[in-house]
Amino acid sequence: MFDCHVNVEVCSTIQAVKYLYKYVYKGHDRISFNVVKPGEQRAVDEIDQFQSGRWVSPCEAAWRIFGFDLYEMHPVILPLQVHLPNMHTVQIRPHERLDVVVAADKHSRTSLTEFFRVNAATPDDTGCLYNHFTESPSEGERYFLRLLLVHVPGPKSFEDLLTVAGYTCATFQEATLKRNLLEEDESVDLCLAEACFVQMPGALRSLFATILIFCQPSNPSALCLKYYAALSEDFSRRFPDSEAKIKQLTARSVEQSLEEMGKSLKTFGLDHLLEPTDDELARTRDIIDSLDAPIPDHCIRCRESLNPAQQEAFTCIIDHVKQKKPGALFIDGPGGTGKTFLYNALYAEIHLMGPIVLPTATSGIAAANIPSGRTTHSRFKIPIDTEASLGCDVPKQGSVAALIKETTLIIWDEASMARKENIKGDFRQVLPVLPHRTQREAVDVSLTAENNYVQLPSEVLKPLEDGRDPITDLTSLTFPELDLRNFTSDIFTTRAILTPMNDDVDSINTELIKKFPRQPVMYKIFDMVLDDNCNVYPTEFINTLCPGGMSPHELVLKEGSPVILLRNILPSPGLCNGTRLICKGFSPNLIECVIITGHHKEKHVFIPRVKQRPSPSSKYPIFFQRKQFPVKLSFAMTINKSQGQTLS
Template sequence: MYVKIETSRLDYFRKKQQHIRSELYQGIVDTITLGETNASNVGKRIILPSSFLGDPRDMRKRYMEAMALVQRYGKPDIFLTMTCNPNWKEITNELHLHEESQNRPDLVARVFRAKLEELKDQLFKRKIFGQVSAYVYVIEHQKRGLPHAHFLIILQKDWKVYAPESFDEIVSAEIPDKNTNLHLHNAVVKHMMHEPCGVLNPTNVCMKKNGCCKSNYPKNYASATTVGNDCFPIYRRSNNGVTVKVRGQNLDNRWVVPYNPYLLATFDCHINVEICSTIKAVKYLYKYIYKGHDRVAFNLISEQNNQQVDEIQQFQSTRWIAPPEAMSRIYGFIINEMYPAVYSLHLHLEDQHPVTFRANDDIINVVNLDRSRKSMLTEFFALNRVDENAKRLLYKEFPEYYVWNQQNKDWTPRKKKTVIGRIVTANPFEGERYYLRILLSHVRGPLSFDDLRTVDGVVAPTFREAATMHGLLQRDSSLEDCLQEASLYQVPSSLRRLFATILVYCNPTNPRELWERFEQDMSANFKPTEDSISNVRTQVLRSISFTIESMGKDINSYHLLDDDICFDEEEFQSREIDDELAVEILEEDIAASQFLNSEQQHVYNAVLEKVFANQNAAFFVDGPGGTGKTFLYRALLATVRSRKLVALATASSGVAASILPGGRTAHSRFKLPLDTDERNTCCVSKQSALANLLRAAKLIIWDEAPMTRKQHIEALDKMLRDINDSDVTFGAKVVVFGGDFRQVLPVVRKGTRQQQVNSSLVYSYLWPTLTKFRLTENMRARLDPIFSDYVLEVGNGMPPNTVDETIRIPNRMLIPYYDDNTSLDHLIEDVFHNIHEYSMNISTMMNRAILTPKNSYVDEINALLIHRLPGEIQRYYSFDETIDASKQSVMEDFLNTLTPNGLPPHELLLKKNCPIMLLRNINPSEGLCNGTRLICRAFDQNVIDAEIAVGHHIGKRVFIPRIPFLLNVDENSGFPFKRTQFPIRLSFAMTINKSQGQTLDCVGIYLPQPVFSHGQLYVALSRAKTSSAVRILIRPVSTEQREKNCTKNIVFIELLTLSCLN
């Protein structure tokens, strides 16, 4: 019966092809896919429009709308699947004698619909998981017949599940106690146990050809819920010996499908509940629920084939309709729903909107009708001309505040109902329409098409040019523009460094042309000699070459040198040594040796004894924050350098390196390998200038060594042995490592606790060879000894402060928690209470920061504070490109919402004198390391003028260009893409890990979720000198915790024991 109904509708669409093509190609619906852009095939394609529910275009449209919800409200928090139970009483009670549920698809469809409505009532009215911002659900019917519903739920901010501990409040993956909850126990056994597979049943339906279960059962035991390597949660599955018999096999907690106890007990059916933890999971889930109906056949048509492409025939030929699905459609049941509704906004060029009319209408009258000249877009412009509130909105934001009246062709204020907008997609191949969409997505309140093309009073000839002038598209000449803007500042040395940065990081297509264009600007501070201008050119190129070489590249790769220019090889080889010998030695550092305490003096004497005796030695200096490790390093460096000897200062982080005179990150100084294969070594050849420098070094200091993986330190050992032709540890050099194992450990991406500990220096073959010293006298303790002792107890994980990794925070340091917005505002006020004055007092502003565990919270706080800082906002937009060009139109909006770790945001908001942090090692020798903090001084479209605000290079002015960032497919985004943006982010707030190595006058600690790694709470607290300089805001993990003033403190006791600190 339903097949006849569907066929009748499809016949209607077959007869309306001319109208359908008009919609498809005039911007009413989403652009066709990349494979349909061949104009010669347009008339040969019979189109099945998106208005037909369930067809591929409808599914694609709904996928795009679901992704629009993610862009507006964030990633989903919960994925839920409910499957129809054919043994529900409401079904079995209505069956006749000898009748089975499969014989009554009408009954199955109606009962499932009723249960679905009851589930929605539980989720969205009774709010069993909390307040819901948005949701999507889809009813799926497979060939087996029984329907099931997939839900994706986005919770409001105050109800989001951040920490794995809170996952347990929603999801369980264990067999309940039979004695205390028999009903739930029976429901789990009946509905939530994965069928025996693998060695227990190799032929089970879930088995793949490689002999593994496609759902990876049985899972591993887990004593606590965590997030796994694949970004999906690993739920708690206790090894408690509880088993149940399923199909003749004894199964334990490893076979339980995750569920919510309340929903399972209520609905008595298979109801899988999962936590969505990352964007990678989101992409998978959305595609899963919108993958379309089951199909049983397909065929391929060659691109050269002139055969007509009949989408309607393809849909019918491959369609499989189960009886319950047929009954659901006959009854008119909703098969998918989305809240809030997503309103698709038309997109068309000027005078190219569709106009509808009857065949016998007078075409002149039709054209002259007022309503014929109106469309969603033209009336958006019209309302902006008369409504000040409308002018503050983007086109895609319009449906949230206004309603489109199709009959009257106008926008009217919205009174109720939550709706969000989405501009229909456009493909880059469409040219101007695609660029129009980019402008509409970023420009607020345009008054007309001409106004949209107007930038700073200049009317651009095309939308593409307007988008480029707004900084929304990358010019072919963007690198030339960058150098041109920087040249106006008339700082030749900075311009040369900028030019070198562009060569190394931006891969210009014609470096020689750029050089010739700006040679004179880069040469302005070199005076021509009597001989010729060529001497100046040689000096300038030599300067550029030195900078390029310090970045690990060779100037010969860029074809800038003429045949008559030749550099002195010996000069190149000695340049790095000369630079190190030229590092400024401060008088206070020279005098520091006179003020060392007894512990510091002991280390100082032991190290210098080996240095001046030319004997090899390797030391490790341990000391918590405040014990004067940096003071000791500076004294050692000054003493060695004052005798015209080479001493190298390095650190694991850019922040720590910037504090040391001549400091560099260990990665940039030693060319450490990016991966951690134990067989890899540093990229340093024995004939290089760097090798000469390392051979000449009498002392090497590596601060914050515990932050580095052991493989990197071992790579240094192998490299030093190689270039010095020595079998002695570290090539017979004197090396001083320092740090604090209580602080954060090396980052092991998605690694387990044991993997993190194993990556530490204490597990290296080098650890037993190091002479250990410990600094215990805390200089800061004199200011607040009670606080100093408290912080040390936090770092050591000592009771009574820490019980089961939970610690109570003293009330004097706490910001009371009321709700997220109010409490965060109080924290910001406490830390930056005079922000209007700080913009004129850079030192005061740079000595205060809010620390938080994750980058998403950093972005949230920075976004609030940049608006509070006085001044005019400067916006910079990134250029985001999918590696697969065919996905650009579909994924571009989504990419703009992502800010993966280590990447700058799509929309970068800056103001004059705002604090920023560098995100790449741009030019370490000049102080531009990953983590360097700077102050914005001036802006141009393609270059930012900034001043280094901390460390040895404080006060130096630098130019920062846009550079490309390539995100690999294994990152959280789920797919590879390239982002071109300035390599900076605001630094009012920073992650706890990034703050390591700094001492601040005022520290705010924001914990919307607990710390997740060893030493994070200790690092955050130890940035301050006294308890009065610390303010902590803890968001309770659950409502029961609100009055406890407790948070998690993760300390790997086994690591401290191995390092002899505990």
């Protein structure tokens, strides 16, 4: 209409804040009145005669005379300044001279400089943090200063914040990088460089595959070329005169790890590393790998130790295999009754006969308990997002289809735990607190019909004593070696504290890592809000969130402490959701661990930082991304998380 730019303002009052501050700002009740003489008759002019007033009681009058507070706010919130050196705000009145104001000592003092002064004057360090929630990354150095203030306890000056391990950084951004408070662009490169020092080529190749899948490096080819010598070190020693064979074995090793997660070198533009193969060889590659899969000795011995119920199921299934009868058989039983033991016996027996067996499981930790186990989503390409599609990505002429055609037996552990869109069943595999009587010696439980109470035997109870901390008693009972400071990591293989709630798990783990000997190593997370263009949510708020299956904000670990993996990284080498490990070494971008359970026990692995997002099924209101090591302490676990674990 006006063919120009027009500024539009909406004028309102504080009364628009209707409910949050209603009784602070709305004022007192009022009445309209006017004063007339008795019997007086005159024209009524409401505007001229209008009076607005209120009645003040003696109590309120006395309260106001003494100046008592009319309202309060809890907690008290004061705005704190965050400014770069000599960049604070100074107020000057019209009658004051600028040079005098600037030279005055009182105008150089701010809440931040006084915070530094108090810390410097305190011999034992206050350990306080300086919290402020307004800066965004677009503010540059001021944003990086705020990151330091909210993470570095008790700083004494700007110079103190800039100093990291005796080195004085040139900028606050550099200081945040040195303190690992900010993600570095070359973090993937540094992660591989740190892993090369350990000189374990097999673990390094698995790490490289993990980085390709979860870290999305911008130039995978350059990364592969830079670390090719370390990736192929063991093959170079075995075949010093065959460069082509070394390249082929190295590429195939990485490719096998990628295939476990439904990826390939071609996905990342590295297909030139693989030798050209004809279509028939590519189609039968999975068949050859399945036929060549090793059979662990303990699985062969399982056949001799089956109990009568297991033997009955074993005989029935083997009969179907020998007579080539089709069938779908469901092994039913609570957790801990030996279903996995039966599957290991079936795998060994049929594999020794020659046919192909495909062991799968709904969860990664259960898949790791069976030789050559894979998750069903990985093996049969079941879509994770069932809202997008319910069809499995298995082409008719592909290698997976050819493998399934040649398969004699498919083992699907925890089939009833799959999503109902894939298969329907009951959730029997969730670990019961009190299992019913099975082949194993049952717990003697007496049920009182009148009140439905279960009376537990005294040997499984730990009475709570008055004045005693139940958590301290429980941890001392479970891990008495921690108090004696004399133990090996074996104690964490078969022991854990189980509890239904994640909050209890976190508090117990926090208590035990404090008692754990050796020096702590702390890793901070890198959080990024993905749908917050207006900077509504400060980073510190996102840091406080910890949805299920994600790492905590501050990950405190010690050498020898037990941890549990929170997601499937590479199931084939044992890195799946629920795998328990022992920490062996720490680098800024890498954790070296040893697997302590399952078929991959005693295997050394590398854990990198990976990008994590809340599960879509959690319906989390904030869409954010977290980069952190996908582990948490496992002195204590939830009952659901312990499913598939073997604990004595």
